[in-house]
Amino acid sequence: MKHQILVHATxxxxxxxxxxxxxxPMDSGFLADKNNKPIPAHYIEVIEFxxxxxxxxxxxxxxxxxxxxxxxxxxxxxxSGDHIGVGWIDNKGETAxxxxxxM
Amino acid sequence: xxxxxxxxPHFPKRRQVLTAVAAGGAAALVAPxxxxxxxxxxxxxxxxxxxxxxxxxxxxxxxxxxxxxxSTASSSTEVxxxxxxxxxxxAEVPVAVDANLxxxxxxxxxxxxxxxxxxxxxxxxxxxxxxxSSRIKLAQTTTVVAVVQSGGALSSASKQVKTTLGGCG
Numbered sequence: 001m002k003h004q005i006l007v008h009a010t011x012x013x014x015x016x017x018x019x020x021x022x023x024x025p026m027d028s029g030f031l032a033d034k035n036n037k038p039i040p041a042h043y044i045e046v047i048e049f050x051x052x053x054x055x056x057x058x059x060x061x062x063x064x065x066x067x068x069x070x071x072x073x074x075x076x077x078x079x080s081g082d083h084i085g086v087g088w089i090d091n092k093g094e095t096a097x098x099x100x101x102x103m
Numbered sequence: 104x105x106x107x108x109x110x111x112p113h114f115p116k117r118r119q120v121l122t123a124v125a126a127g128g129a130a131a132l133v134a135p136x137x138x139x140x141x142x143x144x145x146x147x148x149x150x151x152x153x154x155x156x157x158x159x160x161x162x163x164x165x166x167x168x169x170x171x172x173x174s175t176a177s178s179s180t181e182v183x184x185x186x187x188x189x190x191x192x193x194a195e196v197p198v199a200v201d202a203n204l205x206x207x208x209x210x211x212x213x214x215x216x217x218x219x220x221x222x223x224x225x226x227x228x229x230x231x232x233x234x235x236s237s238r239i240k241l242a243q244t245t246t247v248v249a250v251v252q253s254g255g256a257l258s259s260a261s262k263q264v265k266t267t268l269g270g271c272g
Contacts, residue, residue: 015232028240030218045153053143056231062158064214064222066195066238073225074232085145095147 003096009084010103016078018049018056020086021070022096028063043091044069050085051078078102158221163213163248166221167257170211176250176257179204184212184249184260193241193266198222200249202233202258209252210235216245241266 004023009016022044029041041063049057056075080102087097157169164174185199200210210233211224222239233251241247241264248261 028218030242045150045155046148048148050143050145055228057228057235058148058152058226059237060154060158060224060226062219062221062223064217064219064240066240070236070238072234072236074234076230076232083142085143087145087147089147089150091150093150097145097147099142099145 003094005086005088005096005098007084007086007098007100008103009078009100011078011080011082015074015076016051016082016102017072017074018084019070019072020049021068022047022086022088023068024088024090026061026063026065026067026069030063041091044088045091047071047086047088049073050083050087051075052083053085154224157224158219160220161218163215163220166213167211167250170221170224171209171250171252171257173257176248176259179251179258179260182249182251182258182260184247184262186247186262186264188263189265189267190241191267193243195238196241196247196264196266197236197238198247198249199236200233200251202249202251202253204233204251204253204258207233207251207253209250211250211252212237212239213248213250214239214241214245215248217242 006021009018024044025042027039027042032038043063044061047059057073082102084100089095154170157166160166160169168174181203183201190196198212207227212222213220214222244265246261246263248259250257250259
């Protein structure tokens with residue numbers, strides 16, 4: 001899958017921990033390929049996490065975020081089975097979304 | 104586990120139709136079986152909220168000014184930034200931020216000597232913790248600064264990360 005998002009959310013003691021691995025080249029625009037042709041910048045600009053439809057984290061990423069970005073964060077509340085949504089948009093306007101549930 | 108995003112549109116199988124009709128449950132034909140879960144639709148965020156200008160700044164002051172309207176952050180022991188002392192490859196440097204401050208609304212990670220100073224920024228609604236880990240690229244040996252916005256003030260912590268190979272070319 002081109003724009004795969006892996007999400008893993010667990011809850012313990014009233015706090016939910018969300019880990020996500022997003023498949024994306026995150027090209028900074030500073031590198032050249034092996035033919036010395038510059039690789040144009042291509043990176044995720046905004047990524048948003050929701051819990052049962054409520055936004056729990058908005059991330060703004062620049063070209064300095066590593067390829068296939070990983071992110072881990074926590075929020076208060078959440079119970080097993082709750083819906084976790086992830087969506088992103090990159091600088092070329094490509095998007096991807098993913099639905100998951102708290103374990 | 105049900106996954107509404109990857110699941111194909113659900114068409115009832117013939118035997119399900121027959122069972123449903125037999126049960127008199129005509130409504131079951133209209134609604135997909137798992138509609139009861141009422142999973143919220145996930146939409147990608149709007150690119151309009153992206154603080155593009157902040158990501159084009161080439162200094163800490165410029166990036167903070169553009170992002171938060173304040174150009175300086177006071178160094179605070181309540182903010183923690185965890186990154187390796189030395190990395191072989193700057194292309195993937197794990198950076199973990201944490202803070203022990205009230206009313207945190209924003210977290211930003213800056214790499215001072217990168218072409219563009221700001222690496223990533225996060226907007227935290229109430230309830231979301233400031234402990235955020237992600238991986239960034241470093242062009243060279245540089246100071247990594249974590250900035251936390253709480254109650255309208257900016258607090259920061261920094262850590263020197265030595266790279267033996269750059270990640271930004």
